[in-house]
Amino acid sequence: MTSRLQQTKGGFNFDNHVRNTMMEGKGMGIPKATKTGTTIVGLIYKDGLVLGADTRATAGPIVADKNCEKIHYLAPNMYCCGAGTAADTEMTTALISSQLELHRLSTGRQARVVTAMTMLKQMLFKYQGQIGAALILGGVDINGPHLYTIYPHGSTDKLPYVTMGSGSLAAMSVFESRYKPDLSREEGISLVQEAIEAGIFNDLGSGSNVDVVVINSEKVEVLRNYAKPNERGVKEASYKYQKGTTEILKTSIRDLVDIKETVNIHTPEAMDIS
């Protein structure tokens, strides 16, 4: 507990910045944050849009989470896929989800996708890219389905099909060769699945399963682990030995604690009221 000169302000605290730069200069860097090193995609089909993501989170060369959720809830009609630093994407989407709820309560209307996009881009610009969150925002509002990408420094794109993350090129190659406008729901989901699988198999930062979210004007379907192309194979032989494989030669049991149970009947003495 130190005594301060002024009341601390809320928000981020930069007190350790000097110490951290000094330590990095001496060779001891900061611990690597968990990144999502990801493939996330979105596309607009005939009635709405489909978002897809893989489920691997990495911390450097190690897989930190084999089945993480990268498609975050923002509003009943909007979902957001996040790539980049895992904590940044989760905290950013949670904060914007809360801001959207306050906005919805204040206006009394369903939130528009541009509102969420503007909130996200203004926040990310304010932090000059230090918040490493690359997002694909998709939702359906009064004006139809909308799909946006938001980069960590705050720039945005509005497109009919998008991919982000380290596996974005693998996924985009699938989209570029097979996307056409006005796909049906099944075609859209299978194209998204193929794009994510291209990222899973061709990019080291993406792996495990495929998550899909389908949003249209009536409902939202969250298809968690829609495809599992990386299931572990069942081992053919079991390494467990059956009971009785090893012969018992001698048995000796020694009680370490003497357990004795005695029941004491306690007759309460009569009260002394003399």
Add this chain to the structure above:
Amino acid sequence: MSLRLAPSSKASSAGSASVLDTSNSYGLHDTMRFGMRQIASEVSCKHPLENRLAEWDNTQMELKMNMARNMYGMHAPIKMAMERALVIQARGPSMLPQRSNLGLDILAGKDESIDFEDFLNVPEMSTDMVDVHVVMERQLGIRA
């Protein structure tokens, strides 16, 4: 008249003459209380975001005032500044900052939004003790 969208990352001390946070009654750095003065750490090692975030609200307010003046005339920023001053004055001359000023929050639009400062390092939850004596001395103008 600056229509600056975002504050600079360097604390601009060029245009303003400011007395140090740690000054004593002579106006110099108080070595007795705060140790030797390290100018290098004051100037070079600041995080690029530190000043940007500290000045963000003030810069946005200034931008709004300047745009209002250009669009509607001098009366618009004067009215906005008057409302702010009334709300600050209504709280009374308190020495130590207590809860956030509700009127100020409503005028700034902060009552209907949530930001990092509302749940990260909330001042009410901090375990640091504010040195009451230094704060009082500075507010009253008596620097020892």
